[in-house]
Structures are given as C-alpha cells and as structure tokens.
Amino acid sequence: MKGTTVNQALELWIRLAAFIAMTIAAVYAGFHYHTILANINDFTGSIMNTAQYTIDGKDFVVDGESWSGTGNYFPTFWQTISMTIGLSLGTIGLPHLLLRFYTNPSAKAARRSALMAIGIASVFFLFAVYLGVVGRAIFIKGEASSQVMSDLITGGNNMVVPSTAQALGGEWMLGLVIAGAFAAIFSNLSGLFIASSGALAHDVYATFFKKDITQKQRVIAGKVAILILGILYGVLGLLVKEASIGHLVALAFTVAASTFTPIFILGIWWRGMTEKGAIAGLLLGLASSMYMIFLKDTLPNFLQFNVPGLITVPIGFLSVYVVSKLDGKVPSDVNKFMQKVHAKESEVA
16 A cells, blocks of 8 residues: 555656646747637648658648537537546546545545545646647647657557657657656556455455455455456457547546446435445446447437446436435444544544
8 A cells, every 4th residue: 555655656746747847848938828729720721741641641631620629539518528527526436546545544634635636636637738739739830850740640649748748848858758657557557456456355255255254365365356457457458559548548537437436425425325225326337337338339329428427427326316215224323424424533533
C-alpha cells in the first residue's frame, strides 16, 4: 500500500510538471485559448505539405466548422452528455481514489486525501482540454517539424500530447511527457492490481469459497489473483492496442460510474440500501455497460452511444433502489454506519 501511494505521488508530480511546462511554453508561444479556438473554427481547407503522410497521398483537408462541434467520437449533444456523465461520476470509482481509504490513518485524513485527488484530477482535465486545442492549432498551421506532422496524422488522437510537447519544447519536453506517461501507466496498474486482487482474494475467495482462511492463505490468494489479473489485463491490452486511448479511458470511467458509483453514493446517503440491492446494482450496471460497449450494433440507432453513460449509469442507480425496496432487509446497524461516515471523529468516539 505504501509503495503504491509513493508511486502515485511521484507519478502525479511528474505528469503535473509536464503539463505545467507545456502550458507555460504554449502561452509564451502565443497560443491563447480564445484566439486559437477562433482560428481553428474559422479554418477550412487543406494543410500544405501533408500529402506524404496521408494514405491517399493528398494533403489533409480540415473543416473548421465541423471541429467547432463535439468531435468525432461524440458527434451529437447527447453523445457528449453521455460521455460527460461517465467521466464525472466514474472518477468516484477510480482505484486512485479508492486507495485513499486504505492508506490513510484516519477517516478525516482519508476524506481530505480523496478530495485532493478529485481536485487534482479536475486540474488535469482542464489542462487536457487546453493542450488538445493547442495541438490542433499547431497542426493546422502546418509549420511544425516533419516528425510532429507525421505523428499527428498517422498516430491519431494518441499522439496529440506527445507531438504537442515536441513542437513546443523539443526532445526535452517530449522526454518529460513520456516519463509522465510511463509513471501514469505504472501508477494505474498498481492501483488496479491492489484494488482488484484485494476484491478477488478477500471479498470473493474468503467469503464464498474458504471462509476459515488464514492470513497466510489470504496473502497467497492475493498473489495468485494478481497473476490472473496480469494475464487478463495483458490480453485485453493487446485486443485494443489500435484504439484511441481517450475513448478507452472514457469507457473505463463509464463502467466505474455504472457499478461502483451508485453503491457509494446511495450507500453513504440513503439508509434504505440493502445487500441484495447493492449486488443487483453492481451486476446490472456492469452487464449493461458491457453490452452497450461491445454489442452496441445490435441496439437501435438512438441507443448506440460511443460512451453509454447516459443509459448505464441510471440503470445502476435504479437497480440498487428498486431491488433494495423489494428486498427491504436494511442492515440493523445502518444508523450507526451513517453516524460513522457523516459525523466528526470526535462525535463518533
């Protein structure tokens, strides 16, 4: 736990330093947000000297009016709302935040740590929006190095931040961004491994398969779970290696928003949630997310969301509520739990 916390802290400062350095370099170079956004929206035509990088051998054509919309992956208003719901509510279920409740000495410290993590994540979202627009402005100017222009065309969305860094600060800036990316990968993996292996070893295996498990057996079960999850994550990574990283992140957030978030919010703020309601919300939220992600072509056009948070998140919340109402077996210690999570530590004691 401590090693993962240190790893996440290190990753945070490396990535934050990279984004701050890029932002300062962009502002110094004259890339002011309102100005470049207007220039992008007004630009229509081909970008000179890009034919050598395109598949059809013709200069890349840009329609600024289409760029003023919500984007390629989210072409309509409701697609954008669906993505926003997934990203905003999915943050609650991220391992970065869940680990805060395992690695702090008190409830007060855990709340403060989780709040800081949410605030920092929000800052990164703001940086990403600005730097994405800067990358697009650099692209339409067509004056960057051949390597940058080639990467932006052939690498797609996955190369926007590295290419923007290289255009703004050369190899040094690119190296800092890549270091932040690798640190983020290891930080995310460590958080996922701890959260997932703990759930499999302690919550599933020790609860349903071997209730009289010893501490040593718990450790072994956790290590085996990590090996299984490592293989699973590797296979999944190979299956989506050509996909847009931004799209995959939005999908992961949406799954978290449809499964963990309803349980967390209703469990903390609603006294009527039951065990069966929580399980139903988790399973139905997961099942609906998986179906709408992998089998969306089987659905009517109006339900084919690239990020289905608009549909799957309400399903998760409604499942918890309806099944809890039907079940009615509210835990006897619910009032004590509510006091513990909402009152000050001195009042609980």
